[in-house]
Amino acid sequence: MDQLLQHLLNGLLLGATYSLLGIGLTLVFGLMNVVNFAHGEFYTLGAYAAFAALALASVNFFLAIVLAIAAGAVAGAICERCLLRPMRGQSIDTVMLVMIAVWIAMQNAELLGWGGVAKSVPTPFPTQPLVLGPVSVAPLRLFVFVVSGALILGAHLLLARTKLGRAMRATFQDRETAALMGVSIERIHTITFAFGAGLAAAAGALLGPVFLLYPSMGDLASLKAFSVVILGGLGNFAGAALGGLVLGVAEELGAGYVSSGYRDAVGFLMIVAVLLLRPSGLFARAERVG
Amino acid sequence: MNRAIRALSLALASVLAMWSPSAWAQDTVKIGVIEPLSGPVAASGNYVRMGAEIARDWVNAKGGVLGRKVELLIEDNKSDPKEAATAAEKLIVRDKVPVIMGAWGSSMTLAAMPKLEEYGVPMVVETSSAATITKRGNPWIFRISPPSEMEALGLEKYLKDLGIKQADFLAVNTDWGRGAVAAFGDTLKKSGASVGAVEFMDQAATDMNAQITKVKGGSADTLFLTTSVEQITLVLKQAQEQRLTRKVITTGGSSSPSQLIKQAGAAAEGTYHILFFLPWFPEAMPDGKLAKAFVDEWAKRGHPFEGLTEGFRGHDGVLTAVEGIRVAGKADPKAVQAALWRVNVMGLNGPIKFEKDGPAGKESGQSKPSIFIVQVKDGKIALPAFAAKK
Numbered sequence: 001m002d003q004l005l006q007h008l009l010n011g012l013l014l015g016a017t018y019s020l021l022g023i024g025l026t027l028v029f030g031l032m033n034v035v036n037f038a039h040g041e042f043y044t045l046g047a048y049a050a051f052a053a054l055a056l057a058s059v060n061f062f063l064a065i066v067l068a069i070a071a072g073a074v075a076g077a078i079c080e081r082c083l084l085r086p087m088r089g090q091s092i093d094t095v096m097l098v099m100i101a102v103w104i105a106m107q108n109a110e111l112l113g114w115g116g117v118a119k120s121v122p123t124p125f126p127t128q129p130l131v132l133g134p135v136s137v138a139p140l141r142l143f144v145f146v147v148s149g150a151l152i153l154g155a156h157l158l159l160a161r162t163k164l165g166r167a168m169r170a171t172f173q174d175r176e177t178a179a180l181m182g183v184s185i186e187r188i189h190t191i192t193f194a195f196g197a198g199l200a201a202a203a204g205a206l207l208g209p210v211f212l213l214y215p216s217m218g219d220l221a222s223l224k225a226f227s228v229v230i231l232g233g234l235g236n237f238a239g240a241a242l243g244g245l246v247l248g249v250a251e252e253l254g255a256g257y258v259s260s261g262y263r264d265a266v267g268f269l270m271i272v273a274v275l276l277l278r279p280s281g282l283f284a285r286a287e288r289v290g
Numbered sequence: 291m292n293r294a295i296r297a298l299s300l301a302l303a304s305v306l307a308m309w310s311p312s313a314w315a316q317d318t319v320k321i322g323v324i325e326p327l328s329g330p331v332a333a334s335g336n337y338v339r340m341g342a343e344i345a346r347d348w349v350n351a352k353g354g355v356l357g358r359k360v361e362l363l364i365e366d367n368k369s370d371p372k373e374a375a376t377a378a379e380k381l382i383v384r385d386k387v388p389v390i391m392g393a394w395g396s397s398m399t400l401a402a403m404p405k406l407e408e409y410g411v412p413m414v415v416e417t418s419s420a421a422t423i424t425k426r427g428n429p430w431i432f433r434i435s436p437p438s439e440m441e442a443l444g445l446e447k448y449l450k451d452l453g454i455k456q457a458d459f460l461a462v463n464t465d466w467g468r469g470a471v472a473a474f475g476d477t478l479k480k481s482g483a484s485v486g487a488v489e490f491m492d493q494a495a496t497d498m499n500a501q502i503t504k505v506k507g508g509s510a511d512t513l514f515l516t517t518s519v520e521q522i523t524l525v526l527k528q529a530q531e532q533r534l535t536r537k538v539i540t541t542g543g544s545s546s547p548s549q550l551i552k553q554a555g556a557a558a559e560g561t562y563h564i565l566f567f568l569p570w571f572p573e574a575m576p577d578g579k580l581a582k583a584f585v586d587e588w589a590k591r592g593h594p595f596e597g598l599t600e601g602f603r604g605h606d607g608v609l610t611a612v613e614g615i616r617v618a619g620k621a622d623p624k625a626v627q628a629a630l631w632r633v634n635v636m637g638l639n640g641p642i643k644f645e646k647d648g649p650a651g652k653e654s655g656q657s658k659p660s661i662f663i664v665q666v667k668d669g670k671i672a673l674p675a676f677a678a679k680k
Contacts, residue, residue, distance in 0.1 A: 002507075003503055003504070003506070003507040006503045006532065007500060010497075010500060011500075013499075014497050111328050115332075116328045116329070116332025116333060116336055117332065117336060117594075118332075118333055118523075118553075120523070120552075120553040127527070127531075127555060127556060128530075129531045129532065136532055136533050138531035141531065211496040211497075211524060212520055212523060212524065212553070215332075216328065216330065216494075217496075220494050220495075220496065251500070252500045254500075255500035255501060255504070256503060256504050259490075260489040260490050260491060260504070263500065264492055264495075
């Protein structure tokens, strides 16, 4: 029983990180219809930016996270302005190829800049775990969990409740009408992509200290992010958040009670099942037409 | 006119050929190196490369081999078996190297092996531990690193002192990890200890909490860890988060305890590590003077100290390959293969000399390396009292 509780807690903590990875991708995917293969690279960028701020400029840990998010958003904005804007109106496949190029270019730039040797990010949190009855949790993991939740909620509110969020949704539903209503279409495109990249960078800055930094760390992150988005349904914020938790818990229980060698297979089997049975995602409401 | 142009371009081409790097390389003896320079185990691969470069420079400083300078052609296998096979083919077909050193991971080495057989080029295996490498009947393989079985036998004499009654295993899900679990499990069972949980993790996995929770549910006193230093760091940190109290023993010699102390901090305290080079105590190595010189050269080049436990492999691998070429008297793959059987040279780990291993008639070469064990104590590396005695 104690073991089950620990497994569930592990799964939720892991799942929250998957959710955080998923929301940035689902936003860009769902709203802009851009399959962002470079999502994991913005994640890596965030992690290295936090590392640079902490280890090289020795700023405060929390400020480093903010700086990393800013770095991710700026990189996202540049990417959108220079690469995606000229591609506007092209088919989704063409844009996808551009994003694959960005992925390869960014990953190799990271390898060139930082070298292949893993780096670890120092944190102000104590390494001794918090013990809660039969289970234990690292303070850093708890911090990541809380911040992930806050970021997901914040992003949701921004999209649902603010004028900017309304403009974003309007732009991608019907750009002509939105433009007629006085929305600056080009600006909205840039902001949305920067927002998605910023969320990925946030995930990197938060998870970098939990794990280790190395140039190819984004590959696994991308893979998990895509899984979460498929589970939750394209562009579905709550779906991505819940999808992440479901994937985290499923992997954890699969590894704990089936076989740890097939840990990742459990997650992918679930995705295959979802694609077969509920192709629009686990948490999609009735399909919207038009 | 047409003929004139053709003659002119031919002349131009030959002039160009004389200037091109391939013509330049005529004066050198080429040795192919395949290491993971990027990807999840890049740190280790880069350390091996640094060690290989030191060996190259030392050999060249003494006049090279066959009167020519040694040149290393280094290929990145990206921590990926497919890439290792491609790299081997590239080195053999394009660069025509007479001998290769590689390819760090067992899965990568195994993937490159059919290419060696296809083209007939020998490879000095510097790191890989999976038993199958020398058991497959590939006569082009010459391994200087110990297979897991040899490592397990090396540990056998310490089992009593370590006080292992029941051990769990957590290993990377590759040929190396699975091989180590089998080898160490057998040795433990033979000496009366039992094997508890056996868990695996993907090479790129970063979250091992599920496996740790499962291990924690058992009643073993020891945890054997077989994976790269990056993953060992994560496992130790996550084990600490879950308050897992086990004697931890890492196998394979790639655990770089100095890096663990730096990156895992207190989580590394008390852990044991099976190693094949002890840069903290160079004088305790079979050739203390050579070991000291290597450690000093490493520091002089500004390489990180924690890479030495891995870097020595590169030195010994290149040394072996060069010695093979010297004994052969020519840089020809077939001749080097025959010569490697006659190599008898002192490496950083100890004497390197190949014995036959694998199916009769198609044996691979296997050297018998020295095996050491150290412990992290008060944030420093120490020889455990029982190991220092023996």
